[in-house]
Amino acid sequence: MSQPYAFLAACALMGFASAALVVSNAAAQTRPAGSASAPRPSPAFTQLTDDGCCTQPFFSADGHHVLFLDKPTATAPVGIWSVAVDAPLSPPTLFTERLGPFSRDLSLALDLQNGQTVIERLRDGKRWTVNNGGRPVIFSLDSKRIVWTVLQEVGGFDVRRAQIYVADVDGRNARRVATRFGGGPLGWLPDSKHLLIGGRANHNDPGPTLSVLNVDTGALRDLVAVERLRGASISPDGRMLAYFVAQARDASQNGMYLLDLTHPSPVPQRLNFFGAFRWRDARRLLYIPLRPGAPGDELWQLDVATGRTERLIAADAGSPFKIANGDWDVARDGSKLVFLSARDRNLWLVTLP
Amino acid sequence: MAQGEARAVFGLPFAEPPGPDTWLLGQVYGNTTGAFARRREWYRAGQGIHFGIDFSARCGTPIVAIGDGVVLKVDAPEHGSAPHNLLIAHPNGYVSLYGHLLERPPLRVGQRVRRGQVIGLTGDPDLTCNSRPHLHLEIRDRTLGRAFNAHRLIDADWDALMLVGAFGRGFQRDLDDPRKWQSVYDQPDIRFGRPLINEFRNTWPRDWN
Numbered sequence: 302m303s304q305p306y307a308f309l310a311a312c313a314l315m316g317f318a319s320a321a322l323v324v325s326n327a328a329a330q331t332r333p334a335g336s337a338s339a340p341r342p343s344p345a346f347t348q349l350t351d352d353g354c355c356t357q358p359f360f361s362a363d364g365h366h367v368l369f370l371d372k373p374t375a376t377a378p379v380g381i382w383s384v385a386v387d388a389p390l391s392p393p394t395l396f397t398e399r400l401g402p403f404s405r406d407l408s409l410a411l412d413l414q415n416g417q418t419v420i421e422r423l424r425d426g427k428r429w430t431v432n433n434g435g436r437p438v439i440f441s442l443d444s445k446r447i448v449w450t451v452l453q454e455v456g457g458f459d460v461r462r463a464q465i466y467v468a469d470v471d472g473r474n475a476r477r478v479a480t481r482f483g484g485g486p487l488g489w490l491p492d493s494k495h496l497l498i499g500g501r502a503n504h505n506d507p508g509p510t511l512s513v514l515n516v517d518t519g520a521l522r523d524l525v526a527v528e529r530l531r532g533a534s535i536s537p538d539g540r541m542l543a544y545f546v547a548q549a550r551d552a553s554q555n556g557m558y559l560l561d562l563t564h565p566s567p568v569p570q571r572l573n574f575f576g577a578f579r580w581r582d583a584r585r586l587l588y589i590p591l592r593p594g595a596p597g598d599e600l601w602q603l604d605v606a607t608g609r610t611e612r613l614i615a616a617d618a619g620s621p622f623k624i625a626n627g628d629w630d631v632a633r634d635g636s637k638l639v640f641l642s643a644r645d646r647n648l649w650l651v652t653l654p
Numbered sequence: 655m656a657q658g659e660a661r662a663v664f665g666l667p668f669a670e671p672p673g674p675d676t677w678l679l680g681q682v683y684g685n686t687t688g689a690f691a692r693r694r695e696w697y698r699a700g701q702g703i704h705f706g707i708d709f710s711a712r713c714g715t716p717i718v719a720i721g722d723g724v725v726l727k728v729d730a731p732e733h734g735s736a737p738h739n740l741l742i743a744h745p746n747g748y749v750s751l752y753g754h755l756l757e758r759p760p761l762r763v764g765q766r767v768r769r770g771q772v773i774g775l776t777g778d779p780d781l782t783c784n785s786r787p788h789l790h791l792e793i794r795d796r797t798l799g800r801a802f803n804a805h806r807l808i809d810a811d812w813d814a815l816m817l818v819g820a821f822g823r824g825f826q827r828d829l830d831d832p833r834k835w836q837s838v839y840d841q842p843d844i845r846f847g848r849p850l851i852n853e854f855r856n857t858w859p860r861d862w863n
Contacts, residue, residue, distance in 0.1 A: 353833075354833065356825075356837075372832050379832055400829075402859075413860035413861065413862060416863070435862060435863040436862060457780045457784065457785035458780070459784040531819065532818075546674065547675075547710065548675075548676075548712040548787070549712075552675055555674035575673060577817040589817055591818050593672060593810065593814040594814070595811075595814070598814070598817075626813075626816060626837065626838065627817050
């Protein structure tokens with residue numbers, strides 16, 4: 302009973318870049334393997350928490366704190382709690398009683414009250430309602446705009462109608478900017494003027510297409526047709542998209558890819574690995590190869606400009622680096638990674654080499 | 655078969671290793687955000703949680719028995735997971751249910767099957783093979799009235815599998831006790847037909863439209 306679109310929406314809400322989209326295919330170029338450098342010693346791990354408290358951790362905007370939803374004692378308030386990366390194992394402190402989702406800069410929090418979507422500005426507590434039928438929104442990266450989807454309730458997930466609406470962050474100037482079938486918005490580009498969207502433009506189209514939409518002008522630029530695109534993640538500078546294709550009808554299309562979003566006719570570049578991934582910065586993609594049964598996880602880094610790969614953390618049965626729940630996050634400056642360890646269910650920090 | 659006594663006695667329902675060409679973990683068992691959103695509809699019978707494990711796979715992917723057993727039912731719509739399903743009774747008292755199969759499995763009730771034997775093909779509940787093709791796998795007790803947390807009974811590296819491809823990987827929070835049911839291993843067993851267990855007074859993610 303999987304729900305691909307529900308996952309897409311949930312990921313966007315949670316601030317994850319991952320998303321599911323059933324979208325046809327295009328010729329792909331296979332990126333040369335690049336040269337893997339000699340392995341370097343794994344970096345040191347720092348245990349941040351010690352009572353199995355915390356799932357779905359994420360970094361504060363400045364990277365100085367790791368945040369997570371919690372209620373550490375029976376009398377403590379539920380909220381977003383914080384542990385300082387330079388004070389490991391210190392008691393967490395309350396960051397905010399708002400739970401989010403939050404804008405990227407953590408200045409705005411989203412909530413649902415009496416069936417209405419409410420946005421709160423955290424610095425002064427000012428709140429306002431967005432008249433969108435109690436639907437979740439995705440903040441643009443500059444926190445000035447929002448996007449939401451009105452999704453058809455019935456029909457196959459590959460053809461279900463998604464009406465995409467954009468408004469100013471105060472809810473004004475709301476308008477429908479696109480309709481897609483079997484897709485929806487995959488994320489804002491950093492200029493907060495363009496949306497990456499996927500799906501069929503028309504119900505009867507043979508397959509889905511990935512496109513960039515200018516929400517000011519309505520100009521639409523189709524990038525590529527991709528069947529069963531998943532895990533779409535836009536690089537911090539908005540120039541590249543990482544994603545994977547799985548279980549496509551044309552099995553030769555399965556795999557992980559990069560796509561140059563700035564190219565007028567981009568060709569997907571196939572990567573020679575498969576696993577979980579997060580952007581470290583505009584140039585480097587971190588990835589964890591899928592290796593079930595391995596004694597621990599490995600962290601690798603791809604330089605997307607050169608194709609060079611480098612192993613940053615080696616699998617080691619004795620290390621905490623075995624991620625649970627798929628819970629890991631990278632600090633915005635790319636210097637640190639936090640994860641929930643499957644060894645002890647605690648949060649651990651690693652400074653990336 | 656109390657929850658605390660569960661041991662991983664079964665194997666995975668595919669002979670091939672996971673990957674983009676074969677299968678990936680879809681929705682895990684338990685109080686997932688996706689199931690919570692459908693708790694009063696699709697998952698009401700299972701007390702509001704996802705009472706099986708979904709494995710994403712192309713239509714027609716061979717499914718194997720997770721343990722030795724005897725075919726208990728073939729195409730039993732009263733147990734859900736249309737369009738076709740299969741139930742296998744195992745000597746340890748468990749019953750495995752394989753749902754959303756592409757076609758009626760070529761097996762007869764009472765037929766013995768071996769762990770790893772191909773017993774069916776993956777399908778799509780929306781009948782198109784383009785919408786959400788996957789296998790829905792449940793592990794129940796012999797009365798079929800109770801479903802167990804299948805992650806505790808199947809020997810697999812769930813932590814690794816959860817890294818990639820999992821739809822709705824997060825678990826819904828009870829904000830009165832937000833640490834409850836936040837691991838794939840501590841999700842509760844359910845009894846079919848009993849009241850919802852996740853009508854929380856205060857919850858997160860919010861109950862969005």
